[in-house]
Amino acid sequence: VPEGLEEIQNDILSCAQCGNCVARCPVYRATGDETFSARGKLLTIRRALENKGLELSKVLPLYFCLHCGRCDEDCQVQLKHKKLFDQLEKYLSRSIDFPIRQVTQFIEEVERSPEFYRFLDVIRTGFDQKIREPRQTFPKYRVLIDEEYCLHCGTCVDACMYSVRKRNESDPRQVVISDEALCRGCGACLERCPQIAKGIPATSVELHPSYLEMSDPYWNSEVVSRIDLEATTGKIPVSGTGQGDPHRGLGNDGIRFGHFHIVGPAQNLLYESSEDAIAVQLGRRPKYLSFHDGKLETEPPRLIGLKTPILLDRMPMDGGELLFESMLQAVQSVGTRLTLSLEEFERYGSRIGGRIQSTILHLTSPETRQFLAGRNWPGILKNGLPELVEIEVDGASESNGLRGLFPEPTRLCAFIKVKKEDIDSELRPAAAFQKRLDSFFGSPFDLLCLHSDYDPERGFYPTTDAVPAVHRFLVARKLRHRFSILASGGIRSAADAQKTVQRGANGLKIDWPILLTADPMARQEYLKGEALRILYDAASLGKRIAGLIRVWNIQIIEVLGASGFKDIKKTVGEENRLLIFDDLEERVYDIFKSKDRLERNRRCNEARINREGKGYGWQYGELKELIEPTESPHRF
Structure with a gap:
């Protein structure tokens, strides 16, 4: 056994080749190539161990994986494939460089496949125009990705129009947080995540601890956020309402x-x-x-x-x-x-x-x-x-x-x-x-x-x-x-x-x-x-x-x-x-609660009834007789 593979030798040889992982693999669904599945990779390594050599053409499929962990779910021998493949890549890194170009092309091919999204039961927007506008100098929201549950399917990257999430430039198979300060808390990533839909906490968006620290009762987090937004963008903070x-x-x-x-x-x-x-x-x-x-x-x-x-x-x-x-x-x-x-x-x-x-x-x-x-x-x-x-x-x-x-x-x-x-x-x-x-x-x-x-x-x-x-x-x-x-x-x-x-x-x-x-x-x-x-x-x-x-x-x-x-x-x-709401409240209170105000209103109403009678009040002709001529206010 080559040095560096001792820890995973038993796992490689213990694979039952049942094919349960093939049915669960989104990459296989997208490409139709079984060598990209967990069973195909383990079979390739097993033959390499038996032949004491590995052909260069068969090395690349070992890297074509999203590390989603779905192959672990129905494995008969309960293999931990993500840990196994990480150890395998660590061994390969001794002799070859990470094939970044080929992996990038592989990710692009997978993301173009309708079968990939049909299998995950998600919808891709296909909207490639992203907004990358630094609205805040500090993050209002904390965006987290749980590596244990994340499928790295890229659905959240497609859903986020503010460029908060992206594919890792050094390893495109991973989804990472680009800039938390760009997040506006719209929740599109959570709504589209296939894991969240199943109740699995693969990712989360919550108020950032530094934002919550702005607990001053007067200069609170909303005030600071608005001032920072106005100074950063030069825009008026309106919502259209x-x-x-x-x-x-x-x-x-x-x-x-x-x-x-x-x-x-x-x-x-x-x-x-x-x-x-x-x-x-x-x-x-x-x-x-x-x-x-x-x-x-x-x-x-x-x-x-x-x-x-x-x-x-x-x-x-x-x-x-x-x-x-x-x-x-x-x-x-x-x-x-x-x-x-x-x-x-x-x-x-x-x-x-x-x-x-x-x-x-x-x-x-x-x-x-x-x-x-x-x-x-x-x-x-x-x-x-x-x-x-x-x-x-x-x-x-x-x-x-x-x-x-x-x-x-x-x-x-x-x-x-x-x-x-x-x-x-x-x-x-x-x-x-x-x-x-x-x-x-x-x-x-x-x-x-x-x-x-x-x-x-x-x-x-x-x-x-x-x-x-x-x-x-x-x-x-x-x-x-x-x-x-x-x-x-x-x-x-x-x-x-x-x-x-x-x-x-x-x-x-x-x-x-x-x-x-x-x-x-x-x-x-x-x-x-x-x-x-x-x-x-x-x-x-x-x-x-x-x-x-x-x-x-x-x-x-x-x-x-x-x-x-x-x-x-x-x-x-x-x-x-x-x-001024305090003044309005005081006036309303006086109208309905003040004894002096109530008594004054009662007297005024009685006086008006006495003047106008209990019918419909004065007629127009009566009002006209009450009008008295007066001098113009402007006498030059």
Whole structure:
């Protein structure tokens, strides 16, 4: 017995040559050649052992096998053919190379055979056009193949149109997973698998463990997956069934746009709109214009023009120079601003160079007091400051000497940290918060940035309630023109962005969507205290960030078109075009449960019956007599 075949000699000689394996072999059914069956292979090896030699022409059939294991099922002597043939190929590999070309041709011949699929009771689509589009940077689904049960028939390869499965390039007899990240969980492979049809777990598709790890209650797996999809493909995540926003939930999830997804107007605005549709102007506006002798006396407004309402906030995690350069490239590309701390200006000053007007300087309260006390501006800031400077305000506005610290063209933004106790249940600023807002009226600030951190008790960011509360407060004081409002914290999608604008914000700042674009596991790494793992170079990441913002811009334009607007600036504060479910529930509860409301309605109904009688109400002639003429509202 040749060295290397001792272990399988007894198996080779013990074959009863009954032919049960021939009837079970799909390769025999496809080719009609019995030398490709288990009995034919064992007979070839037995004769080679007897003759002490093997003809080269009879070597190739030994490789023509799918390793499906069906020959084991009805074997009278219970041979384990897969293990036996693996040992045989290992022995042959000592003297000959694996015949990859011939095996590939063999697989193609088998897959072309109608008899092969008829025997397995499966249908081949024959659809050779595959979609290989990297929609995600991480796998949402885990695709597994159990080698013990898989027939390697290739039915799943044919069924999968997303190129998740393929024939192994080094051994085409095997079916392997090409790229799990391409899987969309359609289940076509499971539906077509002949083993699954018999209840045999040859393959499975399940949610990936890394996807399940994205268990943050707010920045959950669905949010991360959508952001990653938008940044990767630059496409809008629609399913053809209209808006995909949640119908119920906390924060912005409890708000719907007050229209159905009207496709025509939305698409028309996409084709007809210019860059001005979502362009915003931030800063102080005059309440009215004054003229004298035909000349405008009102001072020019202190405004900063941006091509999008989306600005980049300071990042909660340090991504180093790579993330900084990517963000700076992105904001220049889409026409917005990047917020940087004083420490980041000092660290990256040489990298900023002439791009300083694409940035926003953020100063803490201690840093502001230091500069008021005489501290010199560092590095690049000595030559000039950004157009917009953001200053943290702890309590009431401390504006003494603040205007003189900055050049006249500089716009100042008050950075206000909002807590849940600052806004009451009626969405009004609490008394203490009202005093803080009152202190800004005489200050040099042109913008108010409302920032908050995630509130685990309420399940969303207080910014969601602070924006409409501050907007209404300023409107009531007839000072809405005095400030632009920026919303910071909790913006997860384009829908969140437009809802925030319609609740009173002029612009909004995003942070976590940018980090999740760079690293889908950023939130989990942040909670564990780990460092950010950026997956791209600066140029690629810059394109991803810019792509995310552009996708959000397009979605905002669609909402504008469906709402009948052509300019996002006209939607600021348009809360009446939103369906806020908490408000609706409160109104419905009052109608049916409130004793005061029920008694009021009863009295109103009684009064109407007394006026109109118990019949069918007033006749048209009676109503006509009740009409009283009035003066025109426009009297010139």
